[in-house]
Amino acid sequence: MTTNLAASVHQRLLNHARATGRPFNDILQHYALERFLYRLGHSPYSTQFVLKGALMLTAWQIPSSRPTRDIDLLGRIENTMEQVVSAVKAICQEPVPDDGLRFETEGIIGERITETANYSGVRLRFAAYLGKARIPMRIDIGFGDPLVPGPSPVALPTILGFPPPEVQGYSRESAIAEKYQIMVYLGQINSRMKDFYDIWSLATHFSFEGSTLAQAISETFESRGTPLSLHPIAFSEAFAHDGEKQVQWEAFRRRLGTEAVPAGLQGAVQTIAAFLYPVTEALVKGESFRQRWEPTRGRWLQR
Structure with a gap:
């Protein structure tokens, strides 16, 4: 990754924030989520995680889709902290064309989350970097939910015209x-x-x-x-x-x-x-x- 590319991406994101009137931190966060999903789509885990949550509203092109600061996934791998952390590390390290981002995976923090008495998942926290700008990453992964109908391929719109993330998406x-x-x-x-x-x-x-x-x-x-x-x-x-x-x-x-x-x-x-x-x-x-x-x-x- 070149310092010049990170600086160029940073400036383009800043220009986009000014043009759209959205807070720069929201744009920066969305870019990091977008590029993580691009790596997921190119990784061996592309069929083992299904995108859900607010980012699917964006994929479905709802005009007033709400911004989000995290990624929600349905996991189709072994529901253990060790396996989930290992998978996310591999996704972060997936070789892709340079987009200016670096994901720091050594300090991943994992915790169990429980939404209801019969439903639990895993939450992972780590950081991405665009040059010196630190971007907090949070990924919530649920397990065991039925999916009706099954997952379907989705391509998410991108902010700067980089290749779009192509992942498995949730049903409405x-x-x-x-x-x-x-x-x-x-x-x-x-x-x-x-x-x-x-x-x-x-x-x-x-x-x-x-x-x-x-x-x-x-x-x-x-x-x-x-x-x-x-x-x-x-x-x-x-x-x-x-x-x-x-x-x-x-x-x-x-x-x-x-x-x-x-x-x-x-x-x-x-x-x-x-x-x-x-x-x-x-x-x-x-x-x-x-x-x-x-x-x-x-x-x-x-x-």
């Missing part, structure tokens, strides 16, 4: 199912406004086959040991109008910095309820659900 159906499960599991104590935003975004941008979404929800809830409910707290008027939740939603909107987000939490909740309640009702009653979601009309239509 399972992304929704996992966020919905967390909503139901946490109930009233849920402060994860990003999950409401993500489901709202997907429901307002994409059509869905009801049978596929129902399968994803059913398998995810069963895998994570969470019963489905006909009356999720997250869909209730009390939750949507709760003062604390509205403050959390408004803070999330300000961080996102976009007018595309509903001004009130209740607007997002209404859309999510219209989207997920009919599927939930069919699953609870043991019925098939074969309607098709139409995002422009905000409702399910008969096939």
